[in-house]
Amino acid sequence: MKILFTGNYLIDYNRTKILADGLKKLGHTIIDFPFTKKSKANQEKIKDLSKTVDFVFLPCFTHTEVKFVKSYCGQTPLVFDPLISRYLTKVFDYKLVSRWGISALRNFYRDKTPMQLADLVLTDTIEHKKYFNKTFGVPLEKMEVLYIGNNFSDYDYSETVKNKKFKVGFYGGFIPLQGVLTILEAISILKGEDIDFELIGNGFEYEKALKYIKKHNLDFVSLPGWLNQKDLADRINTFDVALGIFGQGEKTSLVIPNKIYHYASSKLAIITKSTPAISEVFIDKDDIYLVDGSAKSIAQAILDLKSNTVLKDTLAKNAYEKMKNNFTEIHVAKSFLLSVEKIL
Numbered sequence: 001m002k003i004l005f006t007g008n009y010l011i012d013y014n015r016t017k018i019l020a021d022g023l024k025k026l027g028h029t030i031i032d033f034p035f036t037k038k039s040k041a042n043q044e045k046i047k048d049l050s051k052t053v054d055f056v057f058l059p060c061f062t063h064t065e066v067k068f069v070k071s072y073c074g075q076t077p078l079v080f081d082p083l084i085s086r087y088l089t090k091v092f093d094y095k096l097v098s099r100w101g102i103s104a105l106r107n108f109y110r111d112k113t114p115m116q117l118a119d120l121v122l123t124d125t126i127e128h129k130k131y132f133n134k135t136f137g138v139p140l141e142k143m144e145v146l147y148i149g150n151n152f153s154d155y156d157y158s159e160t161v162k163n164k165k166f167k168v169g170f171y172g173g174f175i176p177l178q179g180v181l182t183i184l185e186a187i188s189i190l191k192g193e194d195i196d197f198e199l200i201g202n203g204f205e206y207e208k209a210l211k212y213i214k215k216h217n218l219d220f221v222s223l224p225g226w227l228n229q230k231d232l233a234d235r236i237n238t239f240d241v242a243l244g245i246f247g248q249g250e251k252t253s254l255v256i257p258n259k260i261y262h263y264a265s266s267k268l269a270i271i272t273k274s275t276p277a278i279s280e281v282f283i284d285k286d287d288i289y290l291v292d293g294s295a296k297s298i299a300q301a302i303l304d305l306k307s308n309t310v311l312k313d314t315l316a317k318n319a320y321e322k323m324k325n326n327f328t329e330i331h332v333a334k335s336f337l338l339s340v341e342k343i344l
Contacts, residue, residue, distance in 0.1 A: 007062030022333025066114030080118035144339035169239035173203035179246030185295035244272025264319035287318035
């Protein structure tokens, strides 16, 4: 099969790379045509390329290019993978714009219009599918769930020597849904417990995190900033326990973030907030440790896994096997093609 990947997308973004690598390993051909300008030249290029492929695919975050591509891809089916709702993210998660302002309305239609125009819309969870249906009126039969999964050439378990001291780690963009300030509150509770903590990354709430660390004298928390993918994968393998997401907003309940798949594929015990989306894939106390999202519950979970090595290792082993058996790049690509068959 021949597929056109197009729009203003990042070729190496985790979700897109997993899918592309899986498709290539299955023997399919991908034509990459990322663009930033809706120019006459790009219009003609899309017209020409669309005639040579089985379908056109717009990867995540390409909301504003769907209408342009749909206008020039002719009868070739168009598949759109929004991954996020811009409306939910900007209005309710980041709270960057007023719920009742013109910017909110603009972001609402930046979600609704491309989803209505696409022949098939992908979602990363069942919960996200329900949200798109309820909020934007996208028919359920027009959407298919494609879990993010993991590319094992990027993130995999390795026999890295662990630190002598028990180590709890996290990585992310310090965005609201991750609940970094709640994690720091949990770390404050665990002062003096002989545990190392490492929070990798930076972003939206990074400065707030620095102020919290200074105020509460958490100088034992390591903040290395962003790491490249190879170094990040290596560093994750030094964790004994990994922390997921603990945000309070609606978005937290809709997603299974990249990091959860990466932790599981690195054979780590994972602590994260119990949500409907997480429970679509993972089972509490079988392959993950679910908490109510409060600092106290996170702190208690960390202590439980520190003291119960059998439980920690069982969660890690079961999560790893689940990834290997169901969520590799090959599994994701096969699932993707099954979903697309309905419009071909």
